[in-house]
Amino acid sequence: MTDQRPYILITNDDGITSKGLRAAAEALAPLGELLIVAPHQQQSAAGRSMPATSEGRIYRHDLSLNGGVLIGYGVEGTPAQVVQHGLFEIAERPVALVVSGINYGENLGESITVSGTIGATLESASFRVPSIAISLQTSHEHYLSLSEEIDFSGAAHFLWLFAKRTLEQGLPPKTDLLKIDVPAHATRATPWRWTRLSQTRYFLPVRPQRRRPTDPGAMGFTTLENFDHVERDSDVYAVRVDHVVSVTPLTLDMTAPIALAALPH
Numbered sequence: 001m002t003d004q005r006p007y008i009l010i011t012n013d014d015g016i017t018s019k020g021l022r023a024a025a026e027a028l029a030p031l032g033e034l035l036i037v038a039p040h041q042q043q044s045a046a047g048r049s050m051p052a053t054s055e056g057r058i059y060r061h062d063l064s065l066n067g068g069v070l071i072g073y074g075v076e077g078t079p080a081q082v083v084q085h086g087l088f089e090i091a092e093r094p095v096a097l098v099v100s101g102i103n104y105g106e107n108l109g110e111s112i113t114v115s116g117t118i119g120a121t122l123e124s125a126s127f128r129v130p131s132i133a134i135s136l137q138t139s140h141e142h143y144l145s146l147s148e149e150i151d152f153s154g155a156a157h158f159l160w161l162f163a164k165r166t167l168e169q170g171l172p173p174k175t176d177l178l179k180i181d182v183p184a185h186a187t188r189a190t191p192w193r194w195t196r197l198s199q200t201r202y203f204l205p206v207r208p209q210r211r212r213p214t215d216p217g218a219m220g221f222t223t224l225e226n227f228d229h230v231e232r233d234s235d236v237y238a239v240r241v242d243h244v245v246s247v248t249p250l251t252l253d254m255t256a257p258i259a260l261a262a263l264p265h
Contacts (some may be wrong), residue, residue: 004023004123004216005031005032005123006031006032006033006035006096006097006167007033007035007037007091007096007097008025008030008031008033008034008035008091008095008096008098008099008163009035009037009083009086009087009091009095009097009098009124010025010028010030010033010034010035010036010037010038010098010100010176011036011037011038011039011079011082011083011086011098011099011100011101011120012024012038012039012079012100012101012102012103012117012120012131013039013042013043013044013045013078013079013100013103013115013116013119013120014038014039014042014044014103014104014130014144014146015038015039015040015041015074015146016036016038016039016040016059016061016072016073016074017045017061017146017232018034018038018104018146019146019147019148020064020101020102020103020150020151020152020155021036021038021101021102022065022102023102023152023153023156024062024099024102024134024152024159025065025070025157026065026103026160026161027095027156027157027160028099028159028160028163029066030160031160031163031164031167032096032097032167034061034070034129034170035086035090035091035095036061036063036072037071037072037075037082037083037085037086037090038074038075038082039073039074039075039076039077039078039079039082039116040057040075040076040077041073041074041076042144042146043077043078043082043116043204044105044115044143044144045114045115045116045239046079046080046116046119047078047080047113047114047115047116047118047119047202048076048078048079048080048104048113048118048119048120048122048123048169049076049119050080050081051073051078051082054075054076054077054078054081055077055184056075056076056081056085056227057075057076058073058074058075058076058085058089058090059073059074059075059241060072060073060074061073064171067108067154068246071090073085073086073090077114077119078117078119079100079117079119079123080116080119080120080122080123082120082179083098083120083123083124084123086098087127087129089122095124095129096129096130096167096247097129097130097132097163097166097167097180098120098121098124098125098129098130098131098132098135099131099132099133099134099159099163100117100118100120100121100124100131100132100133100157100204101117101132101133101134101135101136101155101159101180102136102140102152102155102156102182102237103115103117103133103134103135103136104133104135104136104138104143104144104145104146104147104150105135105136105137105138105140105142106135106136106138106181106239107133107135107179107181108136108181108198108202108235108236108239108240108246109199109200109201109202109203109224109234109235109236109262110196110197110198110199110200110201110202110241111201111202111203112179112197112202115133115135117133117134118179120133121179122177122252123179125176125177125181125252126175126252127172129178130155130166130167130170130171130177131176131178131179132159132162132163132166132177132178132180133178133179133180134155134159134179134181134182135155135179135180135181135182136152136154136155136181136182136184136186137181137182137183137184137239137240138150138184138204139184140222140223141246143225153187154182154185154186154188154190155180155182155186155218155231157187158180158182158186158192158245159180160180162180162247166178169209171249172249172253173238174249175249175250175251175252176252177250178247178248178249178250178251179197179233179247179248179249179250180245180247180248181238181239181242181245181246181248182239182245182248183239183244183245186243186245187203190243190244190245191244191245192235192244192245192246192247192251193238193244193245193246193247194248195234195235195237195238195246195247196231196233196234196235196248196250197231197234197235197250198230198231198234198235198236198237199231199234200224200229200230200231200234201222201224202221202223202224202236203222203223203224204221204223204224205219205220205221206219206220206221206222207219207220208220214241223263224236224240227240227241
């Protein structure tokens, strides 16, 4: 008999071997039937990109989960491409919820379009599938580390909470996806709040140090450390100043909130 529980697609941008992905799956297992489809390799900062060079090969991965084994799929491609393969090639029935994460590193402020974690859910939300992107604040050295030492238990609790809520009640009005950011060292008892996307730049570019322009020199980055001018109702302020869980309702509508009829012709 076909499993008629909610069909939940879990993906990320850190890759199929991520501990954060397994933590998400363990948290969501009680809520439905899981389909794990993630990038075959690290795809952080891929945004919602669709490079023509991606070849889309699919590899089976056996994932240890709650004392058992769950079949997952690693796809050669960006998170957004992985979502397409998951929804339209691998899924055996309609997907009720897409979850991207749990990501190594916070995704805060106006630069979220760079994030592959967010890019995956922008893609799934465009097909009107309720979607949640969740990230855990870590130190910079862990953004790409896939360290097994990171504790995802607090983030997993909040993922379960909002996934259950979304499956039962749907997303808030005029919302296409939820972005959840969990501060480092959060527990089940950590408060959460609804937030807006900060318009203060959070990830700051750092120029490379090189002798000649033709030397290798990728741009570096650091994160904002002075929060005096950060909006009090924002995701950045919630996570970095008040150390509470930030839940940001997002929409695909990037149109400026102005009266079009009032604009000059």
